[in-house]
Amino acid sequence: MKKSAYWLIGIVVVIIVAAFGIHSISSSHSASSAKSNKITIGSEGSDIDIWKHIAKTDDAKKLGLKITVKNIADGVQLNKATADGDVDVNAFQSWSYYVTYNQQNKSNKLAALGTTYLEPMGIYSKKYKNVKQIPDGATIAIANNPSQAARGLLLLQKAGLITLKKNFGMLGTVKDIKSNPKNIKFKEIDDTTGPRIINDVDAVLISNTVALEGHLHVLTDSIFHEKVDQSTKDNINILATSAKNKNNANYKKLVKLYHKKDIQKYIKDKYYGTKIEVNKPLSYLK
Structure with missing residues (x-):
């Protein structure tokens, strides 16, 4: 009788411990799930x-x-x-x-x-309505920030104004220009000043955030801008x-x-x- 009683008590204890363990695991999982949200x-x-x-x-x-x-x-x-x-x-x-x-x-x-x-980055000008009008010897302002400058040069290539070397990278510079048929001159500027110097140059490359802050809309005010394709x-x-x-x-x-x-x-x-x-x-x- 005593052995049977001990045996029953043992089973009850095991069940209680197991139930407690499952509850703990469940609670822990719920807490973990809530935290991950x-x-x-x-x-x-x-x-x-x-x-x-x-x-x-x-x-x-x-x-x-x-x-x-x-x-x-x-x-x-x-x-x-x-x-x-x-x-x-x-x-x-x-x-x-x-x-x-x-x-x-x-x-x-x-x-x-x-x-x-x-x-989109854009090319802006107060003197010309499209990139084809940009004359020989024109001055274009680009960012002195390496990554923004490289992006701007790629946009100028897309616009047909220059050709870059094949190995042109994310930090490429004007030194990587292969062909410059219009003999464009480049003026490096702080990329936040683009809207303020737009009247002082033939064209200027401006990132969208800076353009918006300067009350310029890239889709309507730029003479050329980036589009969603493999080049961008x-x-x-x-x-x-x-x-x-x-x-x-x-x-x-x-x-x-x-x-x-x-x-x-x-x-x-x-x-x-x-x-x-x-x-x-x-x-x-x-």
Whole structure:
């Protein structure tokens, strides 16, 4: 009788312990799941406003995402914070910026999650209505920022004004110009001053953010601008995370969230259609 009683007590204890263990695992899983729904997005400039808006939308709630937006103005520090896990996902950089960062930080890489938009760079002029009118010996202002200067030179090539060497890279310079049939002269400027010096040169290359701040609309005021094609794929903006989180399901939801119709309407209205949506697979960029 005593042995039977001990045996029954033993079974009860095992069942209770097992039940407690399952409950603990379940609770732990629930807590972990809830925590993974909380995403800190690091950003800068106009992207901060966009993601603060997205965080409050019903779309974010329906996907079960709780988004916090963190402002880190320096791109290198923002990427480092993302790679280190202090920021979950960042939204600020172009594909070329991302590739360059990974090349320089091979032991602490990032992973791209998906594409967001292209902000076209434009060629602006108060003297000429199209690039064909730009005369021999004209002066064109370009950014003294290496990456912006290279982007501008590629745009001038696309416009048919110059030809660049085949190995022209993301940090190419005027020294990499192969052919300059109009003998164009280049004036290096701080890329934030473009709208202010537009009357002092024959043409000036201006990034979209700077153009908007100077009350210029790239789609209507420029005489030539970037379009979404293979020649501009390096300038398409992306969402990025730490390489170890590249398969995080909730982080991937952010890409889907960004491309929701009502969110795109908000972005189009707020930035006058100058942030051109790019919803393409990452293979398009490679």
